[in-house]
Amino acid sequence: MSEIRFEGVERRFHRPGGNFLALENICFEVAEREFVALVGPSGCGKTTLLRMAAGLDFPTGGRVLVGNREVRGPGPDRAVVFQQFALFPWKTIRQNIGFGLKCKGTPLTQRREIIEHYVTLMGLQGHGDAYPHQLSGGMQQRVAIARSYALEPDVLLMDEPFGALDAQTRVLMQEELVRLARDNPRTVLFITHSVDEAVYLADRVIVMTPRPGRISAIIDIGLVRRTERWIDCEHIEEVMAQKSFVHLRSRIWRLLRGLESSGETVGRAMETGVG
Amino acid sequence: MSEIRFEGVERRFHRPGGNFLALENICFEVAEREFVALVGPSGCGKTTLLRMAAGLDFPTGGRVLVGNREVRGPGPDRAVVFQQFALFPWKTIRQNIGFGLKCKGTPLTQRREIIEHYVTLMGLQGHGDAYPHQLSGGMQQRVAIARSYALEPDVLLMDEPFGALDAQTRVLMQEELVRLARDNPRTVLFITHSVDEAVYLADRVIVMTPRPGRISAIIDIGLVRRTERWIDCEHIEEVMAQKSFVHLRSRIWRLLRGLESSGETVGRAMETGVG
Amino acid sequence: MIGAAPILLLIIAWFAATGPLGLIAPLKFPSPAIALASLETIAGPGYASAPLAEHIETSLSLVLAGFAAATLTGIPLGLLLGTSRYANACINPIFQLLRPIAPIAWIPLTILWFGLGGGAKIFVVWLAAFAPAVINTQTAVRGVNRTVIEAAKVHGARRVNLFFDVTIPAALPGIFTGMRLSLQACWMVLVAAELVGAYTGLGHVMIIATEDLDSGMIFVAMLCVAMLGVAMSLLLARLEAWVLPWRR
Amino acid sequence: MAALNGPTPAVRAGTLLEAWVLPAFGIVTFLMLWAGCTAAGLAPARLLPGPGAAAAEFIDLTHTPYSGAVLQVHLLASLMKFSLGYGLAVLTGVPLGLMMGRYRIVEWAIAPLYESIRFIPPIAWVPFSILWLGTGFLAPTLVIFSGAFSPCVLNAYRGVHTADRAVLEAAQTLGAGRWATMTEVLLPAALPDIVAGLRVAAGFAWQSLIGAELIVGSTGLGYLIIQGESNLSSTVVVAGMITIGLTGAAIDFAMLRAERFVRRNWGQ
Amino acid sequence: RAADSGAFPLAIAQQPQRWALEWYIATKEGWWKDVGIDPTMTTFTAGPPEIAAGASGSWEVGGAGDLPSMLGAAKYGLTTIAIADSEAAIITLMATKDKADAYLHNPSLIKGKTIPETSNSTGEWGAAACLEKKFGLKPSEYHFVNLSPPEINAAVSSGRYDLAQVWSPNVYILESAIGAKVICNAAQVGVPITSNIFATQAFATAHPEIVAKFLAVYLRAIAWEREHPQEAVADLGEFFNSVGVKIPPAYLAQELHARPAYTLDEQLKIFGANTAGTPEIVDWWNQLGTFMQSVSIVSETPPASQFATDKYLQMIAADPKLRAFANDDTP
Ligand SMILES: Nc1ncnc2c1ncn2[C@@H]1O[C@H](COP(=O)(O)OP(=O)(O)OP(=O)(O)O)[C@@H](O)[C@H]1O
Ligand SMILES: Nc1ncnc2c1ncn2[C@@H]1O[C@H](COP(=O)(O)OP(=O)(O)OP(=O)(O)O)[C@@H](O)[C@H]1O
């Protein structure tokens, strides 16, 4: 019971000049164990949407439900990876990664094990006792990801988690995420600026319009992925070389570029069903 | 006279556990009006290199010269776009963009004009009087870029400037940067995690090894670009479709993936000449 | 933060101004010779009913006790006011109303409640040192980065975790600023505290020397207070560096 | 639907509660405790009058002169000395603190002297200030200055040190000169700390003012209190204390508003 | 301001003490005009800050207890020009209502007591003398605690302390407020204590005639008080009120009576102008000097010749008009 549902969500911000409408009539859902990617121009309200699912922000209209219950605040069932890292500057890398576990009350020895696993997984060996300000930007983001992963939550909310990673690590992480999603599927809401990444990772991709943010289209990837058996490819490049992949990718690109008229877009959103 | 030269640069950091060697024997130069991109795994010392050129950090060995003079501190001749935005939280978007101009003493009316130009260019219309914390991450980065561009400096130092941008804006910015470089070329040192971006933008791409950061290879793009006349393509996708582009791209990818042995790499660095 | 050279320069300037240049009359500010004579007097036979060591001991223990009391009460209150908006709304007005009242003005009530013994003096020191600890702690707690708090919350931090793992470490730099100011307030209020019936103490020396118009002795007492203050502040800085290794 | 009300109404109810109900509750509880203590005889009225008696005296003092003047005149005298000494401390202390935080050389030159002087009790300056400046306006001003100066310096200095390094670096690379760096970057970056320092400084300044007036001066709230104390008129003492408290609280309130304003625009 | 009326501007230091009444009367009666002086009064709560302020030129003439006067003489040559009043009778040791009789009856009960007092003051001198001479106690048999007079009031009225060294007007305040009783005063044990009128040396040398006129005004007020005792009492009440001293009216007459002031002729006698040998006043000051040295206020006391002078008293005596003025003989 951990699906995420947005029901006619609207969000206004107070600005000196008056009200600012950031999101309007957002309706979609992320089914249990589904991986949904959110793409859209900068400032269209993706982060705001994700914050609402996390319980860090609240709609001014409509409602947000997780597991059929209205979201009233944050909780460890929904781990968030922030766009701006948000590490604890006063904790070492190990302590940062172990924070959620400590809150949960995981015993020390087990905690240590999990921490070491993630330090290694994220390529942070040798930095375990450094403080965040001593790490590079990419390394900091890896710590932030490890911190959320370590909790193994039902719902993962990720805001451009790989944005600051180098290409190498990024691919590694993407593959790792796919592996995780296969072995132990979770409900994931994933924001990214990379269309490739969205198509590679997600079951469905939601495309948003610029200010005020509305849903422009919802594209089903999962079906294609299953029928085309992308899962058989070992590396991401192989997937990216597939015709089906390229087709989906350029369709989303065209949507983003505004090559499709907005009327058509809404129609498509209807046609794909959800919302 | 605004070329950047690194001469046998080394940088060690003090860490509780002892010295930490971040950069070792870095030798390369960015010729006047040349566009050099720096790629390498996260934590390999790219930001540190850039900070030295900016005069914000200093080598523990070797020296860094800009315009034949050793770098002693920051200055408005070298504009920096930071990986983590570094906007002034207490200034509105307009004030942030106009800060450098104000320091330079540009008259108010002219300043206003320039600010408006960049607000429009970066798609920040309607946010001119908002404070940075009211903007999305991508918008903040656009403000940071505008702030540096507005100064029209001789040397541009950019640390993953497009990392937080959405795909759309990113392409727009890349195209704008290429246009700028064509119309009014500047000396640019550009850090990116995107190999595509590096190949598309740079005259030369410098590939670095992981910890301690060393130069693994220097790949000349400019020659190919000129002979293959990429400049004739209107859109980035067209360039990316070219054989020559794909070839260069996969070569750098292979370097990064460590598919080429380090001995070979050094040989190649020699062969490409600079250092 | 302490360099020796500027102090040396200052001492030379002092010698020159009071001695050869004759810029300052001895009554208005003592010359080094007079100050030294006063120091000899108080260190040897004593002044204001005791030798210097005894005065120092009295004042030092008074300041330590007052500082400890102020820290142990002020920081918790600051944390409470900083974390709970309702507690803040409720308690802050009273705190703000009572805070500006100078410790000296409390002396009659102090004598009533504590007599003229050590308790009264500690109470006066506490009165002065309490507010800086509260205010800086409160400000520090309020200023904790919001994203970091959110990050903690989404990782399952309950109130306890939030408090001990986020609020406190994030506020510690501010708390230390408060402690430094609080320590300073302790020394600043020494004279007032020792107005409450003192036999010995540096504040007492200052009072007596003031009444005697003995600028040399006032200077010696000021110097002792300053040096003790600096020493304690250095210790506090050490403590801070040890407690906050994550700061540059 | 429940969700439709969103966060806004809840926030509004919170501010009403916060702005009026709880503070009033706090003050009333305090007054009741006070009245209870005096009524129960925990403190004789000779030393601590009840709130009623104090309030009556307070009103009385506003039109009957005590120690040569009515309450308002005493208050004005104190405020004048306060503003001069405090203003001077802020205008010199904050820039000095910023400079110390910014420039190693200034820190090196000033810190030792500053570090040692700040522990000296302001009252200890009374004899010297009288010897140097006489009994006019200036002697109490010097004493107040000595009390308020160091929190200004310390917090400005701290503010610079805790400021976001990246922002400072950004300013430098944008060609900010010394002046622009100071006024447009360091000052605003350190402002939250500085304002906290100003609040503490205002407290110290008030305390030193009262101390100074106890010894020199023939007007002012401190003088009023000491006269009341001499005469065993505890109502005058408490009325004076209340005036000091209210004035101090008003000053503090102004500071707090400034701090809120700063924080809001800083996005905290 | 001064230039308009042609009067000489004179800065006077006073304290809320009985001996400042003379200037209050002079102002009220308008006598300053007669001698061409335009006075500005500064009120100090205690002697030491007043003396310190004199060093920075905050005032030119004034009055204070004899101990601060001598301190000023030792530090920067303050010159005493007359006696303001004799106050041994109001320097007292007081006990609370319930204990006073017991202590008087059986002084050994005082042993081991903590006695609030004001250190390094004539009050301490008087209290110590009382304890030694009247009650036969050695300094080791009791504890003095240093408090300023207002705090002594608070300490005694809090009920925690039942003995204290007190001087007026606090004597009356404690008496009326909590019924405390005087169990000894300095006069009873022969300690001579006065308050003095003085001028800074620099001013006295520059303007001797002004100093003489200023003193004449003061003496005239003393003579006037003798002739108008009722009015004097009322004026004292008014004066105290204006400087914030509140004592019950019943005590005003007592205060005037307990602190006698001296007319020109009496002053001349005390200063020994007309007799051979050591003047009475020199003997008083020697005793005071011994006390001050014993509590190390000063390391050596200035000789009487340097400390005080009857020069200005003599100037008044020598000038018939001024003499008549000072004796309030003018119609
Ligand atoms: N606290 C706030 N006050 C006012 N406006 C805000 C606030 N937070 C966000 N906004 C506005 O809401 C809009 C959406 O912001 P959001 O951060 O959700 O965008 P985003 O889609 O995540 O963008 P990016 O991809 O650049 O991170 C933006 O226009 C932003 O300016
Ligand atoms: N102040 C510091 N103290 C200690 N170590 C540091 C400090 N700054 C950087 N380092 C270390 O130096 C190395 C290089 O850091 P740098 O920020 O230059 O990497 P980068 O190449 O920019 O990485 P990224 O692509 O992730 O931003 C890292 O290993 C980092 O931990």
Ligand SMILES: [Mg+2]
């Ligand atoms: Mg975002």
Ligand SMILES: [Mg+2]
């Ligand atoms: Mg970097």
